[in-house]
Each structure stands twice: as C-alpha cells, then as structure tokens.
Amino acid sequence: MSKENKAKIAIIGGGIAGASVALYLSEFPLEITLFEKNSSLVSGPPMCHLHAGGNLYREIDDAQCIKLLKQSIELLRFYPHAIDFRPTVIAIPTTDTGEPCELFSRLEKLQKEYASLIQKDESNKVLGESEEYYKLFGKEEVEKLREETVKKHPETLDDWLIPIAKNLDLTKIKFPLILVQEYGLNVFRIAANSSLALQKKENVTLKTNTFVKEIIKKKDSFIIENERFDYLINAAGFQSGVIDDMLGIKRERLVEFKAAYVTKWETNETVWPEIIFYGKRGTPNGMAQFTPYPNGYFQLHGMTKEITLFEDGLAKSSKLSAQPKLESKFIEKIDKGWKFSVTKERTTRAIEHISKFMPAFKASKVASKPLYGAQQIPGDDATLRASEVSFEGERYARCEIVKASSILTMADAITKKLIDLNILDKEMYGKRDFSTAKKIESETITNYAEKLCLEREYPKSLASVNYGVRERI
Numbered sequence: 301m302s303k304e305n306k307a308k309i310a311i312i313g314g315g316i317a318g319a320s321v322a323l324y325l326s327e328f329p330l331e332i333t334l335f336e337k338n339s340s341l342v343s344g345p346p347m348c349h350l351h352a353g354g355n356l357y358r359e360i361d362d363a364q365c366i367k368l369l370k371q372s373i374e375l376l377r378f379y380p381h382a383i384d385f386r387p388t389v390i391a392i393p394t395t396d397t398g399e400p401c402e403l404f405s406r407l408e409k410l411q412k413e414y415a416s417l418i419q420k421d422e423s424n425k426v427l428g429e430s431e432e433y434y435k436l437f438g439k440e441e442v443e444k445l446r447e448e449t450v451k452k453h454p455e456t457l458d459d460w461l462i463p464i465a466k467n468l469d470l471t472k473i474k475f476p477l478i479l480v481q482e483y484g485l486n487v488f489r490i491a492a493n494s495s496l497a498l499q500k501k502e503n504v505t506l507k508t509n510t511f512v513k514e515i516i517k518k519k520d521s522f523i524i525e526n527e528r529f530d531y532l533i534n535a536a537g538f539q540s541g542v543i544d545d546m547l548g549i550k551r552e553r554l555v556e557f558k559a560a561y562v563t564k565w566e567t568n569e570t571v572w573p574e575i576i577f578y579g580k581r582g583t584p585n586g587m588a589q590f591t592p593y594p595n596g597y598f599q600l601h602g603m604t605k606e607i608t609l610f611e612d613g614l615a616k617s618s619k620l621s622a623q624p625k626l627e628s629k630f631i632e633k634i635d636k637g638w639k640f641s642v643t644k645e646r647t648t649r650a651i652e653h654i655s656k657f658m659p660a661f662k663a664s665k666v667a668s669k670p671l672y673g674a675q676q677i678p679g680d681d682a683t684l685r686a687s688e689v690s691f692e693g694e695r696y697a698r699c700e701i702v703k704a705s706s707i708l709t710m711a712d713a714i715t716k717k718l719i720d721l722n723i724l725d726k727e728m729y730g731k732r733d734f735s736t737a738k739k740i741e742s743e744t745i746t747n748y749a750e751k752l753c754l755e756r757e758y759p760k761s762l763a764s765v766n767y768g769v770r771e772r773i
C-alpha cells in the first residue's frame with residue numbers, strides 16, 4: 301500500500317502509553333505521527349516496579365491482581381531489556397494491623413493463574429517456574445540465612461533473601477516474610493528502547509519538542525499542525541483532560557502528584573531484591589518501598605504525605621473541565637524542578653522511613669533530585685490500578701493507563717477499533733510482534749539510557765539493571 305493510501309494516525313503524548321502504542325501500530329500498514337512536547341520520549345512520571353500480581357496493593361481485588369499479572373507478562377515480553385529480573389520481598393511490620401496469612405489465598409490464586417498462562421503459551425514463562433512464583437520464609441529460616449554469605453549471582457530464592465536477612469531488624473516484622481516474582485521496571489531503559497525502536501520505523505514520524513495546542517475536528521478526521529489524520533489517540537498522561545477539553549468532550553478523572561527519592565548507600569551487599577513494608581496509605585506508617593539499582597543506588601517511596609504523597613496532591617476533574625487542576629506548586633515542580641532544600645528534606649524522611657526496619661540504611665545519602673510527576677486515574681476511584689483505554693465516537697481513543705503494564709491490552713483495544721473502521725484487517729487483532737523492541741542490543745539501550753540519565757540530571761547508574769535479561773526470553 302502506498303504511503304498516500306495508508307490511514308494516518310495521530311498520537312498526542314510520547315510517554316510509555318503513546319510511545320508503545322506507536323511501536324505496536326507501526327507493525328501495520330499505517331502512517332503514524334507521534335507528537336511529544338518534551339525533547340525525548342518517556343520523560344513523564346517514573347516507574348520502577350512491574351506489578352506482576354499487584355502484590356503491593358492489599359486494597360485491590362483479586363480480579364485486578366490477576367489482570368496485572370497477565371498484563372505484566374505481556375509488557376515483559378514486549379520490553380525484556382527494561383526489566384530488572386530480581387524478586388520483591390513483602391514484609392508486614394509489627395505495628396500494622398494486617399497479618400501475612402491474609403495474603404496467602406491471593407498468592408495461591410496468582411500462582412495457579414501463572415501456571416495456566418504457561419500452559420496456554422510456554423513463552424509466558426518469564427517469571428521463573430510457577431511453583432516458585434512466591435515463597436514464604438519463617439523466622440527461623442530467615443535467622444539461618446543471616447549467617448550465609450551474600451551471593452553475587454543469586455540462583456535460588458533463598459539466595460535472594462540473604463541481604464535482607466542480614467539487614468532487617470527482625471523484631472519489627474511479622475512472619476513469614478513473602479518473596480514474590482515481581483520484578484523491576486527501568487524507566488530510562490523503556491525510554492531508550494522505545495526511542496531506538498521507533499527511530500527505525502519508516503512509517504513513524506517522531507515530532508518531539510512539539511506541543512499540540514489546537515485540534516480541529518472535522519466529520520471523519522482531525523487537523524493537527526496543518527496535517528489531516530484519520531484517527532486520534534490521546535496519550536497525554538495527566539494532561540489528557542486538556543485534549544478532551546479541546547474537543548469539547550466530558551470525562552471524569554483524577555490526577556495525582558507523587559515522588560520517589562534517589563539515595564546512595566555504601567553497602568557491601570551488591571545485588572538486592574526490592575523490599576516492601578506494608579502500611580496504611582496516607583498515614584505516617586504508609587507503605588515503604590526500597591528499590592535497588594546498581595552501584596549502591598536505591599529509589600525510595602514512602603506512602604505518607606511527607607514523603608511520596610503531598611497534601612492536596614490529588615485533584616479531580618469538574619463539570620466544566622475534563623482536566624483536574626493541580627495546584628500551581630505541583631505544576632511548578634513538573635515544569636521547573638525542585639528546590640534542593642525540599643529534595644533534601646523529603647529524601648531524608650524517606651531514608652528514616654526505611655531505616656525503621658533496616659537500621660544500617662540510615663548511613664545513606666541524597667543522590668539526586670527525586671523521580672516524580674503526576675499520573676491520571678480515570679473515574680473517581682483513587683485505588684484503581686488496572687485500567688487501559690476509553691473511546692469517544694468512532695475515531696478517538698484515550699489512553700488511560702494507571703500502571704505501565706496495561707499498554708498491550710490498551711493497544712489491542714485500539715487495534716480492534718481500527719478493524720471496526722475497516723482501517724485494518726481483522727486478522728491483525730492481537731497479532732503482536734514481540735520482537736520489535738527486543739531486537740535492539742542491550743548495550744545500545746544502556747548507552748542511550750545513560751545519555752538520558754545525564755540529560756535529565758540523574759546518576760547514570762539508574763540506566764542499568766542489577767540483574768540482566770534472562771537468556772530464555
């Protein structure tokens with residue numbers, strides 16, 4: 301099909317949603333233009349955790365957890381070079397009202413679901429053996445592991461627990477500890493991988509440094525920057541409501557501003573799992589999250605209003621506008637950056653939050669500005685975690701992901717709409733070329749991701765993963 305005859309798709313926003321849907325649709329006979337106001341792709345709010353089972357969230361139902369598991373496997377297969385293949389340990393503090401046993405039935409369901417996904421397609425076996433999807437560690441076992449030497453190349457689930465066993469204050473934790481195969485997701489590597497893959501696509505025009513200010517809606521098309529498009533995809537993240545407003549379309553959504561903090565810790569232990577300490581969101585005991593990177597760098601979240609969350613950091617759309625209005629202090633942080641005094645204050649609190657459970661971590665220091673941003677949550681339920689896309693009329697899609705893992709379900713649904721419009725053939729539905737992003741060499745991705753880290757003023761160690769791509773993927 302000639303370039304002139306191909307349907308033209310406009311995507312506004314080059315975050316993980318827009319960049320990934322561009323990559324996905326570029327496999328089809330379409331002409332795609334991606335508009336991004338910033339100078340590089342995937343430069344919005346961060347991501348560090350692949351929610352392969354939703355085990356970070358006690359408050360969500362089992363159906364959302366199962367969806368997150370399935371979607372995370374899909375994302376891992378799409379962007380394997382962006383994954384840090386290390387597990388996550390979940391600990392329940394003694395001060396918390398919850399008990400580890402309350403999580404067992406969900407873990408069993410997730411393990412069964414993972415086994416059945418492998419049975420359907422052996423390529424889904426990307427989180428290790430299904431029998432090892434999770435493991436419980438009693439107090440005696442943890443005390444024994446405390447005496448072991450930390451492994452540079454952990455092979456067993458027990459190996460992974462050693463650094464934790466050595467550093468955790470065991471009097472502050474309820475047992476068993478839970479180790480689960482939820483991996484790390486590296487935002488700089490996603491940015492590098494999607495950019496490099498898109499640059500290779502002849503049917504994709506990347507318009508970075510391009511802020512879409514106006515859209516002219518015609519009967520069966522849209523005019524953006526003097527160009528006509530057959531289909532419009534709004535992937536503007538927390539600013540999706542601005543695009544809805546331009547088109548005069550109503551939509552209810554929330555927007556939340558949050559931040560994670562980057563620290564450096566001179567520790568002998570080099571390869572860590574992630575650690576989660578449960579706690580009630582928004583209280584001083586809110587969940588604490590310790591995410592490892594190479595060379596002693598750690599990313600911290602603390603779900604209190606003094607660390608990751610902010611007073612008035614959650615805004616709602618109104619009857620007059622589909623765009624929730626975040627207070628100007630948050631927009632200023634997004635557009636102009638942070639004052640060092642605030643970075644230091646909040647990072648120090650994050651270090652203290654983790655040190656309650658791992659006393660030696662108190663020696664760690666502020667390493668850079670935070671990783672931060674605002675994200676959208678469609679509807680009015682702030683606890684929603686698995687969400688994908690919504691449609692308005694025949695030719696307009698809104699990407700509404702809350703977690704990165706939802707990108708492929710989102711792209712499938714958009715493909716279905718293009719099939720309904722006779723823009724694509726029906727056999728194209730669900731036909732994913734998982735090799736597109738995978739074909740780029742891991743080293744090339746590292747080099748590009750390091751460049752992005754430096755441009756964005758973060759340590760270049762954040763461009764690498766602790767534990768690289770497994771051979772079998």
Ligand SMILES: Cc1cc2nc3c(=O)[nH]c(=O)nc-3n(C[C@H](O)[C@H](O)[C@H](O)COP(=O)(O)OP(=O)(O)OC[C@H]3O[C@@H](n4cnc5c(N)ncnc54)[C@H](O)[C@@H]3O)c2cc1C
Binds near residue numbers: 316317538701704
């Ligand atoms: C602190 C924090 C931690 C998080 N951790 C995780 C995690 O561990 N795992 C996870 O899965 N998710 C996590 N998230 C959520 C994740 O960051 C978001 O779900 C994801 O970034 C949303 O991607 P997006 O592409 O929809 O939006 P964005 O990344 O916001 O991309 C939207 C893009 O659109 C561009 N844009 C907007 N308007 C226009 C316009 N008019 N013209 C041109 N360009 C425009 C913006 O510049 C931006 O680049 C976290 C979020 C935060 C805030």
